[in-house]
Amino acid sequence: DAKTTQPNSMESNEEEPVHLPCNHSTISGTDYIHWYRQLPSQGPEYVIHGLTSNVNNRMASLAIAEDRKSSTLILHRATLRDAAVYYCILRSNFGNEKLTFGTGTRLTIIP
Amino acid sequence: DAGVTQSPTHLIKTRGQQVTLRCSPKSGHDTVSWYQQALGQGPQFIFQYYEEEERQRGNFPDRFSGHQFPNYSSELNVNALLLGDSALYLCASSGETGTAVSYEQYFGPGTRLTVT
Numbered sequence: 745d746a747k748t749t750q751p752n753s754m755e756s757n758e759e760e761p762v763h764l765p766c767n768h769s770t771i772s773g774t775d776y777i778h779w780y781r782q783l784p785s786q787g788p789e790y791v792i793h794g795l796t797s798n799v800n801n802r803m804a805s806l807a808i809a810e811d812r813k814s815s816t817l818i819l820h821r822a823t824l825r826d827a828a829v830y831y832c833i834l835r836s837n838f839g840n841e842k843l844t845f846g847t848g849t850r851l852t853i854i855p
Numbered sequence: 856d857a858g859v860t861q862s863p864t865h866l867i868k869t870r871g872q873q874v875t876l877r878c879s880p881k882s883g884h885d886t887v888s889w890y891q892q893a894l895g896q897g898p899q900f901i902f903q904y905y906e907e908e909e910r911q912r913g914n915f916p917d918r919f920s921g922h923q924f925p926n927y928s929s930e931l932n933v934n935a936l937l938l939g940d941s942a943l944y945l946c947a948s949s950g951e952t953g954t955a956v957s958y959e960q961y962f963g964p965g966t967r968l969t970v971t
Contacts, residue, residue: 776958787859787945787962788898831897835958842888842911843947843960845897 748832753850762819764849766832769813777808778835779817780843781828788831788845791817827853857882859948859963867969868936876931876966880948886910887929888960889921890945898945904929905950933968941970 749767756762768777779791792799792806794815799806805818819826831848835841860879868874880887886905890898900913904923918934927948933940944967947960 778958785964787947787965789962790959793958829897842900842903842913843890843898844900845890847895847897 748834748846750830750832750846750849752847753852755852755854756819756822757854758824759821762822762826762851764817764819764830764832764851765814766816767814768832768834771812771834774836775834776836777806777812777815778833778843779804779806780831780833780845781826782831782848783825783828791830793835822851822853824853824855827851859946859961861944861946861963861966863966864964865967865969867971869971870936870938872936873932873934874936874968876933876944876946876968878929878931878946878948878963880927880929880946881961884948884950884961885927886948886950887923887927888947888949889929889931890947890962891915892943892945892965894942901931936970938970941968943967 776793776795778793780788781791782788792801792804794806807816829848829850831845833843858881862877888903889901892898901915902909903911907923920932923929943965945962945965947962949960
């Protein structure tokens with residue numbers, strides 16, 4: 745499985761934008777970039793995914809580099825509820841493939 | 856609409872014992888995956904069930920086995936428990952019945968297993 749590299753931890757002030765980076769230099773052409781987050785004492789939850797183009801949904805935006813070797817998850821206005829571990833995952837486009845989690849980025853929101 | 860449910864919430868077992876964990880997928884989902892999450896680590900894939908068959912398996916010993924029932928619910932069985940099996944066990948469901956691809960996995964809250 746292609747691997748991803750994320751910072752172990754990040755801090756951000758409440759109500760400010762947060763940019764969470766992910767490097768995936770060995771990504772293959774069929775890999776989608778998925779982001780999940782895990783709130784304290786909960787299972788992971790899907791945030792967003794993309795292939796080549798930038799993506800937006802109600803939770804976040806995903807910016808993908810032109811060479812696809814890195815991506816950034818953007819939370820436009822962080823709230824205390826966004827404090828979680830964020831996982832960047834590469835996943836084959838064949839659907840229902842397993843998720844290979846790394847250790848993720850622990851995001852702390854400062855009130 | 857109930858999401859993914861798991862039972863029990865917590866469980867304490869002794870080394871050498873056997874344990875069964877249960878999972879009910881989100882309504883409309885036909886695929887169930889199981890993950891093990893040790894403290895401070897990301898979840899690790901154990902196996903996935905679809906149409907009552909194990910479709911994919913991660914790097915876990917044969918002590919870990921599973922089953923999927925006709926109603927798509929699933930069980931995870933672990934035999935000969937070791938101290939190192941202490942972890943949060945997560946179930947995830949995916950796949951809308953009748954469609955080809957599902958990109959999103961829905962996770963349950965997990966079962967916390969402690970082996971003493």
